[in-house]
Amino acid sequence: MVHDDEPVLLGRAGGTARITLNRPRALNALTHPMVVTVAAALDRWERDPDVTAVILSGAGERGLCAGGDIRAIHEDARTGGSASPAFWRDEYRLNARIARFSKPFVALMDGIVMGGGVGLSGHAGVRIVTERSALAMPETAIGLVPDVGGTYLLARAPGALGTHLALTGNTVGPADALLCGLADHFVPAGRLTALSEALAAPGVRDAADVTETVLRYAATPPGGRLAEDRPWIDACYAADSVTEIVDRLLDSGLPAAKDTAQTLLSRSPTALKATLAAMRADGPPSTLEEVLDRAYRASCAALAHPDLVEGIRARVIDKDRAPRWSPKELAQVTEADVARFSAPPPGGDLGLAEGTAHLGP
Known part of the structure; x- marks a missing residue:
């Protein structure tokens, strides 16, 4: 029996299977047991011929998922524990699993979607944002490098927009999420229930049917700002180092660019340099699995670095x-210092790219 107080609610409606992250008071922050539950459900549903699509959503109206449980990561880093690497191993495997899932996986990215929330939704086959969506990879603010395949997504954004978002950790709304390739469709929040019901209809059997159904509910999002800011973003972030990026931002004469420089100067210097190196390495032709392997190395390195404990504190x-x-x-x-973030961790590599890590639970 499924209880409403369980952290992940699983259900069925017609041909669609439903995953609801159910920790609304914690903004549906992701824990290790939640990752295991979702992975096991995907295993079952992939083998079930009656399941034609999967819908991911978050309980409450504040967000899909605000990321991993960083209080738990803080305690693990502070005490020299090993729970975080174990969590990341299964989390990153799940990120890859979602990207390779054989049936349409629809992510309703309503409200706050950050860090681990991007990992669950950003690799989905159909990614839907609403007027309430607020997406970010804010890891440099706590001494981490953007993980969960976030650098894979951001490195493919137009121009230097992805580098800008990876280094600053800035939040974007629906229009900018679409521009950067973090989402596929805008659907007003008031239409999500009707859309979910339509996806459960008997006639929705494959990816083409899902896309056609989503388009019936899609609309034009409210305007963003990154398209307007792109000229100075592209010019400043073309620099070879974080230091030069900051210098260009300060010298630009533009208030928005100067504000961005101050944002960067408030982030972990080590995380900034490691993040820029990751962004330059994780673009094409890297695969998602290769990027997740490198993210695992970087996260394990951050766990042993003092900036992670201090940043979360x-x-x-x-x-x-x-x-x-x-x-x-x-x-x-x-x-x-930067090289340590790409070195194999003491417990061994993740091994997704080499096929040595299972994608199931």
């Missing part, structure tokens, strides 16, 4: 927004 635990980064300035971060 400043942003979530004490909420003073005054992190004491180590090192504290970009100029003090060495090439060796």
Whole structure:
């Protein structure tokens, strides 16, 4: 029996299977048991001929998923535990599994979608945003490199928009999510229930039927701002280093660019440099599996770096927004510091690209 207080609700309506992340008071933050539950459900549904599509949504009206449970990651990093690498192993496998799922996987990216929430939805076959959508990969603010395949998605955004979002962690609305390739369709939030019911109709049998159904409910999103900002973003982020990017932003004479420079200077210097290196490595022709393998290395390295504990402390635990980064300035971060984020972790690699990691639970 499924209880309403379970962290993941699984259900069926017609030919569609439903996954509802059910921790609304925690913005549906993702835990390891939730990952295992979703992966096991996908295993069953992929073998079930009566399931024609899967719909992912979040309980409540605030968001699909605000990311992983970073309080748990903070405690793990602070105490030298091993729970986070185990969580990331299964989480990244699930990200790859969703991308390769053989049936239409529809993600309703309503409200806040950040970090691990992007990992669950951004690799789906059909990604739907609403006027309430707020997407971000905010990892550099807590000493992490964007993971869950976020750099794979962002590295394929037009021009330097992806690099801008990866380094700053800035939030984007529906129009900019569509522009950057993080979503496929805009559907007003008030139409999501009707859309879900339509997807369960007997006539919806394959990917083409799903797309046709979604298009009947789709609309034009409210305007974004990245298209207008792209000229200075492309020019500034074309630089070879984070330091030069910051210099170009400060020298641009544009208030928005100068504000962006200040945002970057508030982020973990080590995470910024490691993120830029990841973005440059994770673009085409890299596969998602290769990117997830590299993300696992970077996340394990961050777990052993003091910026992760300090970043979460400043942003979530004490909420003073005054992190004491180590090192504290970009100029003090060495090439060796960055190289550690691409080194194999003590417990071994993820192995998705080599086919040594199973995509199921």
